[in-house]
Amino acid sequence: MADAGVRLSRELFLRSFLGGPAATNPWLLDRLTSILEERTVHAGEVLYREGDPADRLHFMANGRVRMSRGGLASYVYSGRWIVGGVDALAGRVRRRTAVTLADSALLTARSDDWFEVLEDTHETARDLIGLQMAMSAKFYERIAPSPYPEPAAPTPVPSRRLSLFDRLLVYFDGAIVRKAGVQTLSILAEASEEVRLAEGEELLAADASRDHVFIVAHGHVQTTQENPGMQGIFGRSSFLAGLSATSKGWSARAMAPSVVLALPIEEWFDAMTHFDLVRCVMAWSGLERERVVETLAERSTTELVLE
Numbered sequence: 001m002a003d004a005g006v007r008l009s010r011e012l013f014l015r016s017f018l019g020g021p022a023a024t025n026p027w028l029l030d031r032l033t034s035i036l037e038e039r040t041v042h043a044g045e046v047l048y049r050e051g052d053p054a055d056r057l058h059f060m061a062n063g064r065v066r067m068s069r070g071g072l073a074s075y076v077y078s079g080r081w082i083v084g085g086v087d088a089l090a091g092r093v094r095r096r097t098a099v100t101l102a103d104s105a106l107l108t109a110r111s112d113d114w115f116e117v118l119e120d121t122h123e124t125a126r127d128l129i130g131l132q133m134a135m136s137a138k139f140y141e142r143i144a145p146s147p148y149p150e151p152a153a154p155t156p157v158p159s160r161r162l163s164l165f166d167r168l169l170v171y172f173d174g175a176i177v178r179k180a181g182v183q184t185l186s187i188l189a190e191a192s193e194e195v196r197l198a199e200g201e202e203l204l205a206a207d208a209s210r211d212h213v214f215i216v217a218h219g220h221v222q223t224t225q226e227n228p229g230m231q232g233i234f235g236r237s238s239f240l241a242g243l244s245a246t247s248k249g250w251s252a253r254a255m256a257p258s259v260v261l262a263l264p265i266e267e268w269f270d271a272m273t274h275f276d277l278v279r280c281v282m283a284w285s286g287l288e289r290e291r292v293v294e295t296l297a298e299r300s301t302t303e304l305v306l307e
């Protein structure tokens with residue numbers, strides 16, 4: 001009975017993090033519950049230090065954790081967060097030191113075990129990506145009107161149409177999906193259609209249906225969103241509108257002669273059966289949110305608290 005109570009407690013805990021169909025998938029919940037370990041932490045305890053290997057994920061339902069790094073502003077996670085996930089997804093050592101500020105109970109899991117379970121559930125991974133991208137995209141609003149990274153320098157538009165190899169290079173040259181396998185990137189390249197734009201030509205209206213995601217191959221394309229007001233300029237290998245790529249509400253117009261790849265959204269999500277792509281997109285989402293949070297922390301006059 002005690003074991004049943006522990007599993008139920010862990011399952012309810014997980015449901016609060018997963019959301020959507022994943023939260024009601026009994027096979028997934030059973031697998032994830034089996035790899036979780038309970039950990040009680042006290043105020044002042046170090047979860048991990050900058051430079052440590054990113055070998056565990058920490059799930060916090062109620063608590064406070066300060067994230068610090070030498071030379072950068074610190075910030076605090078308060079409430080329900082997964083602590084340490086971005087490092088693991090990005091395949092890097094710990095970027096910051098995590099110190100608990102209050103006594104609390106955590107659930108932890110080995111990063112490799114967590115990703116192994118997700119790899120076995122393609123549909124769930126796809127659902128989680130959609131949820132994560134939507135949640136991370138909301139962070140853009142907090143540093144409007146210019147929330148996107150600086151674009152790469154524009155590359156000249158070739159006179160000939162892009163070959164399959166050219167389209168493959170567009171995906172490979174960018175940081176977002178570069179670490180996916182050649183087979184996966186080839187699938188994306190084959191499914192992509194070339195669209196050529198003259199300077200000032202509109203690619204997409206704000207109220208147009210979203211049946212493609214767009215990746216810049218050459219030139220520069222500007223996106224504009226009115227509510228909330230945001231603008232961005234996108235260069236080679238970047239997804240237009242960043243994490244909002246599949247959402248309505250933004251328009252796009254070429255700032256110079258440009259070429260973009262139009263990838264059907266269904267093809268984009270169908271390719272998520274390849275877990276190397278899933279992991280790339282989840283890492284991108286987490287890194288974008290981290291970039292926004294660090295920007296907010298540097299701008300804040302007091303220590304930033306994320307709730």
